[in-house]
Amino acid sequence: MSDSIGTIIMKKRKQLGYTQQKIADYLNVSFQAVSKWENGTAYPDISLLPQLAHILGTTTDTLLGYSAAPVTDYEKRYENEAYYWGLQPNELCYEIMKIKPPVKPYRVLEIGCGEGKDAVFLAKNGYLVSAFDAAENGLEKARGLAEQHGVKVDFFKADVLDYRPDTTFDIVFSSGMLHYIPRELRGEVIACLKDHTAVGGIHAVNVFVDKPFIASAPDREPNEIERGNWRSGELQGLYHDWFFHAGDEIIFDCDSGGVPHQHCMDILIAEKMDVKPGRV
Numbered sequence: 015m016s017d018s019i020g021t022i023i024m025k026k027r028k029q030l031g032y033t034q035q036k037i038a039d040y041l042n043v044s045f046q047a048v049s050k051w052e053n054g055t056a057y058p059d060i061s062l063l064p065q066l067a068h069i070l071g072t073t074t075d076t077l078l079g080y081s082a083a084p085v086t087d088y089e090k091r092y093e094n095e096a097y098y099w100g101l102q103p104n105e106l107c108y109e110i111m112k113i114k115p116p117v118k119p120y121r122v123l124e125i126g127c128g129e130g131k132d133a134v135f136l137a138k139n140g141y142l143v144s145a146f147d148a149a150e151n152g153l154e155k156a157r158g159l160a161e162q163h164g165v166k167v168d169f170f171k172a173d174v175l176d177y178r179p180d181t182t183f184d185i186v187f188s189s190g191m192l193h194y195i196p197r198e199l200r201g202e203v204i205a206c207l208k209d210h211t212a213v214g215g216i217h218a219v220n221v222f223v224d225k226p227f228i229a230s231a232p233d234r235e236p237n238e239i240e241r242g243n244w245r246s247g248e249l250q251g252l253y254h255d256w257f258f259h260a261g262d263e264i265i266f267d268c269d270s271g272g273v274p275h276q277h278c279m280d281i282l283i284a285e286k287m288d289v290k291p292g293r294v
Contacts, residue, residue, distance in 0.1 A: 024052040026070040031198035088149040103135040106218045116140035120184040126191025130156020137165040146172040179210040186217045204252045216285045223278045256284040
């Protein structure tokens with residue numbers, strides 16, 4: 015173990031923008047109790063750990079300082095030999111190739127790679143791809159897919175709530191993942207990804223958008239509902255200082271999980287431009 019439970023609680027709480035009082039209200043304890051947990055003079059009752067982990071969008075293992083198990087149920091979805099999302103590349107992959115063709119080995123980061131179909135497709139076309147997901151069995155299938163196609167992809171396990179890049183990428187790609195980020199944390203996560211993107215680099219991302227006339231997907235998880243889909247235009251607003259190659263909102267049919275349903279999604283492809291002297 016590295017950080018103490020109090021340090022972990024404090025870090026997670028601040029990432030989400032929660033006050034000690036808000037945590038206390040959720041757990042029906044005093045804010046003084048939360049303060050004592052964070053400064054190490056007391057520890058939460060063991061019976062509170064599952065609820066506390068849920069509030070902070072993490073796991074009891076993570077609170078106790080151990081490697082986090084996946085917060086989502088994608089481990090179950092990826093148990094079968096068949097590929098849950100199929101093997102057809104996401105349309106965004108083709109758009110990436112149009113805007114940033116692999117005339118040189120551009121560095122790609124995929125957030126939420128699942129079973130690896132898009133990461134492997136991009137690697138086959140000459141990109142240098144790093145890709146992460148929280149589901150270990152999805153990553154195992156992804157590594158097998160890469161080996162099957164004879165390409166190298168840097169697959170690694172990470173939680174989108176905790177991961178912050180320490181190197182620069184030319185392309186950041188994410189499909190169907192960013193809705194796991196709580197609203198309070200979205201600006202900070204996107205700003206960090208933008209900071210670690212080279213000038214001339216692009217982000218190709220999409221997010222699910224709430225619409226009152228579209229029912230929730232049958233395979234939507236409880237923590238997705240709690241954190242909330244994005245609002246129309248929210249994603250675009252976080253990239254107001256970048257050049258937009260595409261900024262669309264679509265409604266489409268889906269049968270993931272075997273039950274036909276619909277989604278509304280905002281799709282954005284934006285480029286980081288060089289800032290001219292005297293401009294802000």
